[in-house]
Amino acid sequence: MPEDTPVAVLQEYIRIRTDHPNPDYRSAVEFLKRQADRIGLPVVVHGTSSKPVVLMTWSGADPSLPSVLFNSHMDVVPVVLENWTYDPFAAHKTEDGKIYGRGSQDMKSQGVQYIESVLKLKKEGFKPTRTIHLLFVPDEEIGGKEGMASFVKSSEFKSLNVGFAIDESAASTMDFFALFFDERSGWALEVTCTGPAGHGSLLPAETAAEKARIVINEFLNFREQERLKIADYPLPELQLGNVTTVNLTMMEGGIQKNVIPDTFKLTFDIRVSVKEDHDAFANWIQSVATKAGEGVKVNFIDREEKRVPTRVDETNPFWTALKSALDKLGIKVLPIACPGCTDARFLRGVGVPSFGFSPMRNTPILLHGNDEYITEKVFLEGIDVIPSLCILGAEWIEVCIGNLIITFISAKLSCTISTGESIRRLKCDMKLSSKWTNYCCTVHPNPDYKGAVKFLKKQAKRINVHFAVYGTDSKPVVVYTWRGKNPQLPSIMLNSHIDVVPVNEASWTFKPFDAVKEHGRIYGRGSQDTKNTAIQYIESLTRLKREKFLPNRTIHITFTPDNEIGGYEGMGQFVKTDVFKKMNVGFAIDESGPGQRESFLVFNDERTHWVVQVVCRGEPGHGSLLQANSAAEKAEIVFHEFYRRREAEAMSLVGKPMPEICQGSMTSINLTQINGGTNDNTIPEEIVMTFDMRISVTEDDASVKKWLDELISKAGTGVSYNMPLKDEKLPATVLDEGNQYWAAMKKCMVSRGFTFATIASPASTDGRFLRAAGVPTVGFSALRHTPVLLHSNNEYIDESVFLEGVTIFQDIIKALSSLT
Incomplete structure (x- = not known):
């Protein structure tokens, strides 16, 4: 086989050891420079020597237009050699056309497909209208923070004027391609469980192991519940983006087989569903730690925020044009949320519409797995698909970018298409x-x-x-x-x-x-x-x-x-x-506030606003101890009691026909601030919590004050509270015929056939x-x-x-x- 065939190029790329923890980026960069020279594209290396970003550029006929970016990453995940049939860095090709190697699916194959696609288009005499960039980034497999995440913030990236991007998706086991329009948020979590040490023959209470068992049980029960949500789907692996996955990836603890350790450390890999409320899920994690007992601490090693997805409906001209292009090629795609994390999240984070698309179908999903491979047929098919997208890109991307410029940028056009002076001014x-x-x-x-x-x-x-x-x-x-x-x-x-x-x-x-x-x-x-x-x-x-x-x-x-x-x-x-x-x-x-239905909302009263600051003081000490009477123990009691009442208040709305307009009739409680501690290995002497309370119009202020006093007493000595804000209850505005202003306003509304709901304002x-x-x-x-x-x-x-x-x-x- 000649050295410059697509398969040979892929094999050469796979043989370069860019696996973590010590990826050989230097050799990868030299390889990519040779490929750029072979296909006649200028190449520039950005980033640093330890985290290089390789950029090949095919200039378009009109470089002023927003460009198209095709991204791939150079690095690959580690391997366990003994679990592979063939050497994972030998790029062995079997008689039936399977090319084995780490990165054959994720994602060195796609990087080579980009290169070969450009070469093919050049040979056919194609000249792009828009500039096309091929990007090869480091670090993706360990989070991308020093690769794409850093690059998108650079002046070099901004100068590329990227209007649309393609990144990776994954192999599809069926006769269609997976297309990622969104992805789950990656969280890495370390839970530290501490307790008394002792001899392995004893049964001391509240050991680190007991607490670790509770944590693991809760996390894995949650994992099973999420699995069951998609178990009955014909292709459950395609639904992973819609659930939150939790995996225990590391455990650490113990010094000898007959000694009970005083500390266990558990590391969890969590991919938070695109449908999950981040704050609610973080609260659930903390609730697990609380349930496990004193001495259990949670540390977020990484906690990605939810990003805006690239829409896959008729409101997004990029999607409609892309789907049209793929339809012309007879290619079926299934838009799904990415179950993992890709560099596309950083592109979306800076406003670049991005899809994950890897031309691999009828292929088992083996990225990060043992015996990862891609068949020669699938690999070569991808080289045919990508050029077609580039050609169509000269047309449909232009339409898409134009539509977005009209919609998002042109203030003048936005004004002229508005109806009337009122909208124009708003x-x-x-x-x-x-x-x-x-x-x-x-x-x-x-x-x-x-x-x-x-x-x-x-x-x-x-x-x-x-x-x-x-x-x-x-x-x-x-x-x-x-x-x-x-x-x-x-x-x-x-x-x-x-x-x-x-x-x-x-x-x-x-x-x-x-x-x-x-x-x-x-x-x-x-x-x-x-x-x-x-x-x-x-x-x-x-x-x-x-x-x-x-x-x-x-x-x-x-x-x-x-x-x-x-x-x-x-x-x-x-x-x-x-x-x-x-x-x-x-x-x-x-x-007032928006009425979600036919009626308008009218406020004639509002709840009373209290801000309650609770100070919990206890015995300070070293973080390795389990001494009693700590500030944290008291704070946990206060927190629990406040939120037990909060849950009861929320339950009071259940079953009501329109609960959204009944909130003024219940008391709300929210923890808004918490502060305590100076060092990560010291039990703090003081913890301060601030609660925002809105007292119901039907609640007696004195009874709430009594409840608060009893709660503080229950938490123990050293607990006190003050009220930076305590509004007094005010009389409501009477809305009857005796109020000529309201009567006139009501008549005006009724004459137009409007309805309204008179309620107490839930806020101030x-x-x-x-x-x-x-x-x-x-x-x-x-x-x-x-x-x-x-x-x-x-x-x-x-x-x-x-x-x-x-x-x-x-x-x-x-x-x-x-x-x-």
């Missing part, structure tokens, strides 16, 4: 630097109130209402005033807050401050809470002024700071000022300060048929819902301000 003002970007960057902990005030001043000038700023520069309160014909009458106030809660951008499909509009949904932090309401107020006044409407009562629109951190320096202070008193407010509207709003000042106040946000996403990832408002709200507030303002 959407464009959220995006453009001169407008909503300043307003939208009012995210804690450093809200840009100066930019927000500038934005609001500009809007006030546009609609010709009086503009004033009160409070302080760091906590401004903006007030619009539309003077009524009878200013001596009590005025109407409509309130919203300027600030928004922080975001984790990595968990958003779109950037949370770009106001991206897709399929009628406007995504952005504050799109539900409450920048949408602010713009609805403004647009309502705009429409009323165009109608030449003249209000009988004065209308005030207020925009307050710091609601999301309590509101104490914003509305809390403003209602105490002479300015507020002179406003003579007779009725106020503040925020600025409305409580207004009620405390004696102003009848309701919380009302014109949001229905809308999922509750305030404070959540991918917060959005639907265009039709937003515009409906403008009309609703227009009617409500007109009705309230016309009261005589």
Whole structure:
């Protein structure tokens, strides 16, 4: 066989020992340089000598277009030589065409397929429109942190202008290919179990081994439950991405066969399902440690966050075009979540749409297994598939990138396709630097109130209402005033807050401050809470002024700071000022929340907010001891009692027809902060826990205080608590015909055929300060048929819902301000 045949090239690559823990990257790089020279591509080596990143580039006819990246990794996992039929680094080829070797499936075969595909296309005279990059990275098999993860952050990667990427999937045992659009998150966990040491003939209690047994049993029971979820599927191996797998990979403990050890260390490999809630699963892990007993500690060696998947539906033009391309080739693909971790997660993490696709079908899954092989037929078929994708890529990638540019980048186009000035202002003002970007960057902990005030001043000038700023520069309160014909009458106030809660951008499909509009949904932090309401107020006044409407009562629109951190320096202070008193407010509207069904939500009351800080003090000592009366023991009692009540409260909602609107009738408890300890080998003297409590409107504050006192007493000596915040219970706003403002508002709603549910707010709003000042106040946000996403990832408002709200507030303002 000539030396430069595809099979010979693959065999040469397999024979290079890039297995961990000491991969020979130097030889791999030299091999790849020779291949680049053979196929006529320039090659550059990035990274470091110990972690090299090899890049081959085939320049396109239009290099200004976003490029296409084909990625593979050089490294392979270790082997146990005695478990292989053939030398795993000899690349032995049997008479029936099987090429054995570590990396034959994962993924040296695919790296060579890329190279051979380019060579084949060049021989056929194909010239790509877009630049194509072939990337060969290190370190993937040990996490990729110093390989792809580091490279995507570099200026070299950014200069590649990658618009789309292909990475690995896995072999398919059937007549179709697996395509990965998402992947599970990799967690590595070390559990340390400690207890008394002793002679092996004794039966001491609470040994490290007993605790380790409990931990192992719980983890493996969970593993079996997950296995049973997919056991009845025809191809359960293809469903692994939908479950969480747990595997015990290492155990350490003991010094002699007749001595009970004082420490056992267990290491678990966990792949967290794409459907699993990370916080809930982490809590479950901690619950296992707690169940195992004192002296059991959990350490996350690695804990990857959930990333945004590449969508495989009609909303993703990349997918629709790719599927069309594969259909033309007669290739069947099954989109699934990757059961392992690949470098694609780092590409998705920087916003590059990526699919895992390895052209291996009718092949047993042997990556990381003994006797890993690929057949010559399957290997050569892959060389035919990839060039076809490259050729089609010159067409379909261009369409995809163009669509994404239109959808995601072009602010001008986004504005022109919106309907009406109201949407234009909501959407464009959220995006453009001169407008909503300043307003939208009012995210804690450093809200840009100066930019927000500038934005609001500009809007006030546009609609010709009086503009004033009160409070302080760091906590401004903006007030619009539309003077009524009878200013001596009590005025109407409509309130919203300027600030928004922080975001984790990595968990958003779109950037949370770009106001991206897709399929009628406007995504952005504050799109539900409450920048949408602010713009609805403004647009309502705009429409009323165009109608030449003249209000009988004065209308005030207020925009307050710091609601999301309590509101104490914003509305809390403003209602105490002479300015507020002179406003003579007779009725106020503040925020409520989205109604998920047909009805709107109206808040006339809200739960009382308490913050409880518990301090647990105990005997300090060395971490190898099991002394009594520790701070941790007391903290565990406190935590358990708080959450036992929390679970009971949650159960009170079970069975109710609409539990999402009943939360104001129960008391919620959440541990929000915990702090304790200075060294990893020292039992801390003090542990401090902070609990956020929202006391039900039906709960007696005195009874909650009594429960709290009893709980602290139960935890033992050295446990105390204080309350940094304890709001007082306030009377609800009465909603009956005796309240002329509510009657007018209700009539307005009913006349349009709207329904509403009157409930107590489950959270704290600025409305409580207004009620405390004696102003009848309701919380009302014109949001229905809308999922509750305030404070959540991918917060959005639907265009039709937003515009409906403008009309609703227009009617409500007109009705309230016309009261005589």
